[in-house]
Amino acid sequence: MNVEVETMVNGKLVHASVPARLHVADFLRQHLGLTGTHVGCEQGSCGMCTVMVDGEAVKSCLMLACQLDGRHVRTVESLAEDDRLSPLQQAFKEEHALQCGFCSPGFLMTATALAYQGKRPCRAEIREEIAGVLCRCTGYENVVTAIERWFAEHPQGAREDETADGARTA
Numbered sequence: 278m279n280v281e282v283e284t285m286v287n288g289k290l291v292h293a294s295v296p297a298r299l300h301v302a303d304f305l306r307q308h309l310g311l312t313g314t315h316v317g318c319e320q321g322s323c324g325m326c327t328v329m330v331d332g333e334a335v336k337s338c339l340m341l342a343c344q345l346d347g348r349h350v351r352t353v354e355s356l357a358e359d360d361r362l363s364p365l366q367q368a369f370k371e372e373h374a375l376q377c378g379f380c381s382p383g384f385l386m387t388a389t390a391l392a393y394q395g396k397r398p399c400r401a402e403i404r405e406e407i408a409g410v411l412c413r414c415t416g417y418e419n420v421v422t423a424i425e426r427w428f429a430e431h432p433q434g435a436r437e438d439e440t441a442d443g444a445r446t447a
């Protein structure tokens with residue numbers, strides 16, 4: 278059985294007819310071609326698939342695509358502008374927070390959601406907040422440093438490019 282869905286994805290309105298059992302990660306990857314959202318466990322354990330839905334970090338393998346109706350989604354594809362990395366991505370690059378990179382979209386969108394919510398986490402809080410993303414390369418120190426630096430360098434709460442519908446404002 279298919280269900281009609283109308284949702285904003287990275288600032289663009291999307292209409293789709295989706296199988297009722299399709300989860301958001303597969304919807305993004307297979308229906309919209311947004312393969313930056315990675316899928317690891319499909320059981321809610323690894324956090325690789327984290328995206329932002331209405332400002333909250335959500336494990337997209339645990340949410341059905343039909344539940345996106347009327348909601349706003351942001352994926353990692355919304356961060357860079359053409360070839361220009363976002364400040365958060367740049368911080369990951371400069372702090373060597375990218376190893377194989379498979380988990381990186383999960384970390385990036387978790388941090389983006391924190392900023393969107395106006396949080397200014399300290400290092401210990403960042404560590405706690407990103408605990409839902411399991412990095413197989415175990416590179417947490419540099420990830421924490423990159424996110425900490427991003428917040429420090431963006432005293433407005435790193436919100437300069439965060440809006441509810443994924444459109445960039447700066």
Ligand code: FES
Nearest residue numbers: 317318319324338
């Ligand atoms: S793929 Fe969603 S939590 Fe692992």
Ligand code: FES
Nearest residue numbers: 377380412413414
């Ligand atoms: S960088 Fe390889 S899984 Fe995290």
